[in-house]
Amino acid sequence: MHTYHMTRVSTNTKTGPIPVTTISDNSCPVICPLKKKGCYPEYGPLAMHWRAVSAGTRGGTLDELCVKIKALPKRQLWRWAQAGDLPGDGTLIDFAALAQLVEANTGRRGFGYTHYDPFIAHNAMAIRYANERGFIINLSANNLAHADQLAALGIAPVATVLPIEWSPERTPEGRHVAECPANVRDDMMCANCEICAVPMHKSIIGFRAHGSGAKKAQIVFFARTPKLIESHEPTPIEA
Numbered sequence: 048m049h050t051y052h053m054t055r056v057s058t059n060t061k062t063g064p065i066p067v068t069t070i071s072d073n074s075c076p077v078i079c080p081l082k083k084k085g086c087y088p089e090y091g092p093l094a095m096h097w098r099a100v101s102a103g104t105r106g107g108t109l110d111e112l113c114v115k116i117k118a119l120p121k122r123q124l125w126r127w128a129q130a131g132d133l134p135g136d137g138t139l140i141d142f143a144a145l146a147q148l149v150e151a152n153t154g155r156r157g158f159g160y161t162h163y164d165p166f167i168a169h170n171a172m173a174i175r176y177a178n179e180r181g182f183i184i185n186l187s188a189n190n191l192a193h194a195d196q197l198a199a200l201g202i203a204p205v206a207t208v209l210p211i212e213w214s215p216e217r218t219p220e221g222r223h224v225a226e227c228p229a230n231v232r233d234d235m236m237c238a239n240c241e242i243c244a245v246p247m248h249k250s251i252i253g254f255r256a257h258g259s260g261a262k263k264a265q266i267v268f269f270a271r272t273p274k275l276i277e278s279h280e281p282t283p284i285e286a
């Protein structure tokens with residue numbers, strides 16, 4: 048069971064003044080290499096808020112969150128999970144919960160990122176389902192080679208961690224890498240950039256490791272590229 052919180056007007060300087068959600072930390076997938084190892088909201092200004100949401104003392108149920116999403120104006124840009132991830136058990140995305148979010152987002156422009164493993168067929172199906180219906184879930188890569196693997200799936204746009212002092216222009220397979228402009232310009236934020244909310248945008252969005260966990264986070268970038276694993280058998284949802 049997760050706890051879901053919406054801040055109607057964010058004071059996060061990276062997102063700008065748009066609605067943002069925070070999801071309890073039990074939504075984070077087990078394979079996320081940033082868990083306790085440089086994940087930005089564990090260290091940054093979000094930490095106290097995320098702890099309260101994770102403890103269940105702030106926020107509410109998925110049903111309550113969906114009421115709030117449906118109350119947003121049409122075409123509203125909003126950020127899914129400034130901390131946390133998609134609903135799920137840590138390995139498999141909870142498709143029913145995701146479908147509820149997709150339905151609530153209809154006509155709005157929700158976007159976010161996931162570290163859920165898209166090489167698991169069930170997760171790939173769920174992520175594709177959301178993206179095809181306008182709830183844009185970017186796949187989070189650990190480095191450039193991983194970004195190539197994720198982009199080759201063709202189910203969702205891709206973002207990646209970047210090291211502290213290097214902003215590459217291309218992946219090993221030649222895909223364009225665009226550093227998040229909010230990392231480099233004070234006047235840019237999600238509210239006026241919106242790239243991550245564009246369906247199947249082609250550039251790999253790079254997030255430079257930053258904050259007090261930056262040194263730990265960039266270790267993820269320089270670690271060996273994860274080997275591709277075989278997809279699990281399709282679940283009944285996909286049958």
Ligand code: SF4
Pocket residue numbers: 061062226227228229235236237238240241242243244252
């Ligand atoms: S690339 Fe643009 S939309 Fe994506 S996180 Fe950065 S500022 Fe926000």
